[in-house]
Amino acid sequence: MTPKAGEAAVEKMEVDPVKPAAEPAKDENAIAVENIKDQLQSLDKGEEHLVARVLHVLPKTRRQLNDAVLHKLCTSGLISHDSAFFDNLLKFVKYTPPAVIDEPMDTTSSKTKSPRKGVRPVYTSIESDCYLRLLVLIHLFAQKKYQDALLLGEQQLTAIQNTDKRTLDGFAAKTLYFLCVIHEREGKLFEIRGVLNSRLRTATLRHFNESQAVLICWLLRCYLINRQYQSAAHLVSKVAFPENATNNDLARYMYYQGRIKALQLDYNSAAGYFLQAQRKAPQEGAIGFKQxxxxxxxxxxxxxxxxxxxxxxxxxxxxxxxxxxxxxxxxVRLGDIAKFNHVLEQHRKVFEADDTLTLIVRLRQNVIKTAIKQISLAYSRIYIKDIAKKLLMDNETETEYIVAKAIADDAIDAVITSDVRDGPRYMQSSETADIYRTSEPQDHFDTRIRYCLELHNQAVKALRYPPKKKIAVESIEQAREREQQELEFAKELADEDEDDF
Incomplete structure (x- = not known):
């Protein structure tokens, strides 16, 4: 081998990369168990803001749940104040752990450690019990085991009611939400109306804000599903929705209020409530609610x-x-009565499923008004019988009443008259006036101002301020030391001034 060939071989050996060792696959179930144990450790402190933080990440935790994770949590040596707590939970978790294969003991390796350090495997707080019970309830709901979920949910609410602790309000609200969803899917939501009312009274007396918000929304939904609009309006007038409720509950409440106002013919208020519901809805999800x-x-x-x-x-x-x-x-835009009737008959089932058929039927008068407005703009003079033909109406007298109503509502500027006493009647349109001389621009401007003011008020209410910093109170010794330092500093300044002179 020549010296150049040897150098090339050495360079090639130095350039060859070393393949990294394959990382062991992470056990997702073990990671989920450790995450939930960390959450339980936070709940053991019994602080309200920590409970809110754990419930805030509940959607992410919910995606990690399965039978293996729940079984591991119930059999991992956790200790509860109730000796039969984990035995009761294991009745709802149907999981058989795989058989363990005996392997020769490796004396050289150290003991297996938990993926995370500092996790205490023992807890004794009621918050942890309620959180674990809630996780099992959510898993049963995902598996559509509704009867087991209802039984476990009643146990959860009974335990919370017997404890009467403010930090358990979030768990009670989540439990009530899933129980109401189960009853609605089974068509039994109206049967628990009395139970919801009694729980609302209890939550109001105990100032459980999250439970109040959930119960008010579900009571309104119960009334609206069963077409009891008067009862829903009476409930809204009697209850005070919590100001610090979550945006999701507030969006639902605004939506239900909008439906009530719409059926009461208060369209301006209804439009405002629906716009607030859209604004409070989540930006990323809740596609069905937005639709x-x-x-x-x-x-x-x-x-x-x-x-x-x-x-x-x-x-x-x-x-x-x-x-x-x-x-x-x-x-509606074209004022075409025939097309409106065709659309109404063609999509009647869709409108009935959306609960908007009652309002859409009222649109017929708007279509007629639009058609009359277009006729008044197109014709300076037209007989009533010709208007009836264009509106697909057989009765000329009824057509004349509709035209007179449009004139009285200031929808058109015209008069109904005839050339002779008993002659055919016709509509005489007036000259087109400048719209900016009317009050219509001012009405639109007032509507926009009211919406902006309402938007500003809602934004101010949604502001959250950081807690005020507490001023550290110094002790007597610290105050004396600070005064001594100030005296010495003053003497030094005085000496420097004397030296300058």
């Missing part, structure tokens, strides 16, 4: 005489669910 609210926003806008912008129907999350409402909007 439902947007349907009501479109219908309320049409009832107010406003045509929604086309880009609303082009958004990806609304394109499919608002297809029927886009056809409805076309019919």
């Amino acid at each position: 439902t609210v947007q349907k009501w926003v479109v219908v309320i806008g049409l009832l107010q005489g406003e045509i929604p912008e086309r880009n609303v129907f082009r958004q990806p999350i609304y394109r499919k669910c608002l297809a029927q409402y886009l056809d409805l909007t076309h019919a």
Whole structure:
């Protein structure tokens, strides 16, 4: 081998990379168990803000749950104040651990350690019990084992009621939410109306804000599902919704209030509540809730005489669910009675499922008004019988009443008259006036100002301020030492001034 070949071989050996060793696969179940144990350790402190923090990450924890994780938590040596607590939980967790294969003992290796250090495997707080019971309840709900979930939920509420501790309010609210969802899926939500009312009274007396918010929303939903709109309006007038409720509960409450106001013909208030519900809804998720609210926003806008912008129907999350409402909007905008009737009959089942059919039927008067307005703009003089033909109406007298109503409502500027006493009657349109000389621009401006003021008030209420910093109170010795240092510093300054002179 030549010297150059040897140098090339050495360089090649030095350049060859060393392949890193493959990392061992992480056990997701073990990581989930350790995470939940960390949460239990935080709950043991019994502080309200720590409970809120644990419940805030509950959606993430929920995705990590399975039978193996729950069984490991119940059999990992945790200690509860109730000796039968874990035995009761294991009845709901159907899991058989795999058989352990005996292997020769390795005396050289050290004992296996937990993936995380400093986790105490013992807890004795009621908050930890309620949290574990809630996790099992959520897992049963995900597996559609509704009867077991209802039984465990009643045990949870009984334990919370017997304890009467403020830090358990979040667990009670979550438990009530899942129990109401189960009853609604089984078609038995109206049967627990009395139970919800009694629990609402108890939560109000104990100032459990989270439970109050959940119960008020579900009572309103119970009344609206069963078409008891008067009872829902009476409940809203009698209860005070908690100001510090979560945005999700507040969005639901605003949505239900909007539906009540819409059925009471108060369209301006309904539009405001629906806009607040859209603003309080989560930005990333809750697609179904946003779609439902947007349907009501479109219908309320049409009832107010406003045509929604086309880009609303082009958004990806609304394109499919608002297809029927886009056809409805076309019919209202054109004032086409025949097309409106066709859309109403074609999509009646969809409107009934959305609970918007009652309001959509009222749109017929708006379509007629729009058609009459277009006729008044197109014709300076037109007979009533010709208007009846265009509106697909057989009775001329009824058509004349509708035109007179539109004139009385200031929808059009016209008069109904005839050339002779018993001659055919016709509508005489007045000259087109400048809209800026009317009060319509001012009304629109007032509506925008009210919305901006309401938006500002809601933003101010949602502000959260950091806690005030406590001023450290110095002891007597520290005060004396500080005064002595100030005296010495003053003498040094005086000496320096004398030296300068």
